[in-house]
Amino acid sequence: LDDLPTGLPEFLAGGLQSAVPTNDNPADHLMDVLVSTDVAAVKKTSITVSRPLSEASDRDDDDDFDEAFAVSEWTQYWILVRRFSYVFIVDEDQFPEVLMPGCVVTMINGLAFRNFGTNLYIGGAILYNIIAHGMICSNGVVLNVPNERDLILREFRNGAYSVKAYWFARATVSIWAAVFMGFPWVAIWYSLVGLPASISAIGHTFLGSTLNALVISLVASIVGLLNQTQLAAGQVFMPIGDSMTIFAGLLIVRRFIKPYALPVYYGLPISYAYEIAATAILELKGDDGKAVLKYYDLHPTDRHFDYAVLVAMILFWLFLGLLVAYRKIGGGTTSLAAAAAA
Numbered sequence: 001l002d003d004l005p006t007g008l009p010e011f012l013a014g015g016l017q018s019a020v021p022t023n024d025n026p027a028d029h030l031m032d033v034l035v036s037t038d039v040a041a042v043k044k045t046s047i048t049v050s051r052p053l054s055e056a057s058d059r060d061d062d063d064d065f066d067e068a069f070a071v072s073e074w075t076q077y078w079i080l081v082r083r084f085s086y087v088f089i090v091d092e093d094q095f096p097e098v099l100m101p102g103c104v105v106t107m108i109n110g111l112a113f114r115n116f117g118t119n120l121y122i123g124g125a126i127l128y129n130i131i132a133h134g135m136i137c138s139n140g141v142v143l144n145v146p147n148e149r150d151l152i153l154r155e156f157r158n159g160a161y162s163v164k165a166y167w168f169a170r171a172t173v174s175i176w177a178a179v180f181m182g183f184p185w186v187a188i189w190y191s192l193v194g195l196p197a198s199i200s201a202i203g204h205t206f207l208g209s210t211l212n213a214l215v216i217s218l219v220a221s222i223v224g225l226l227n228q229t230q231l232a233a234g235q236v237f238m239p240i241g242d243s244m245t246i247f248a249g250l251l252i253v254r255r256f257i258k259p260y261a262l263p264v265y266y267g268l269p270i271s272y273a274y275e276i277a278a279t280a281i282l283e284l285k286g287d288d289g290k291a292v293l294k295y296y297d298l299h300p301t302d303r304h305f306d307y308a309v310l311v312a313m314i315l316f317w318l319f320l321g322l323l324v325a326y327r328k329i330g331g332g333t334t335s336l337a338a339a340a341a342a
Helices: 005-014 026-036 039-050 073-090 095-112 121-142 145-157 163-193 199-226 230-246 259-267 269-282 286-296 300-328 336-341
Strands: none
Touching (some): 073 163, 095 121, 095 163, 121 163, 121 199, 121 230, 121 286, 145 199, 145 230, 163 300, 199 230, 269 300
16 A cells, blocks of 8 residues: 555545445455455556556566465365364354254154154154254355355465365365254154154164255355355245255155156255155054055165265265355466466
């Protein structure tokens, strides 16, 4: 700036063509400009405004942009995992607001379907609790990623963290959160409904529910990256929950789903997670359980396939999210210098 701090508003209005809004802090506004504007353009503008053009023309705009990070990407990853985990646990808007609503919802669902016997209603007991696991975990992601976006963008452009380290750290925290939440939530609704006390059935139910939550949480992270605000991210993500309710194979059994809607059914993780849990539970319910499985067109022999599809979905969304992160944070590149010059 080569001037007193009082010259900052004039510099922003003239040099960067970004006047400070009324009653806004010029320093805060400058930070917003730096994390949302082409880095190379900001640097070149600051040079030409504060120094003669002849002097600026001799300077390489990217001299102070180091290709190498201060620490390895693996170290960056663990630093970010610890940071995201700590914030998730201590922030009252994250861990408590994910754990407690889930406990309440699974308790309500468990009591609503308690001792209903072996009939078509048991499908609803299983499905709605799996949906609750996925949607509540993903809401904790989709509403927080937009809040950290500017900070991560600034740290990437300052050379603190790579896009890859950020994305995989963010995904790791989403994964462990979904796994952790599954223990109390599945235990609550499974026991209240009065389902078979079988280690195998409980294990399949937990795994199916958790894998569905992992996929949905990764999708939520991508939606959070693509949207600037919590409101926008939440509005974009909401139809996913509606689709899971309609096209999971309960309200509309698979054989009755219209052909044009079948891609939605097969593309949603809930349909596979539901089959895993429902078959593991109902195959222990004798002839009545088999009759329910036949009505819903669910097959115990498909469980291995269902697991394979869910794992493939996790890998797909994990690497698709990395590409989105490169685009939205790195400007389409992993190179700091290239991001500055883009």
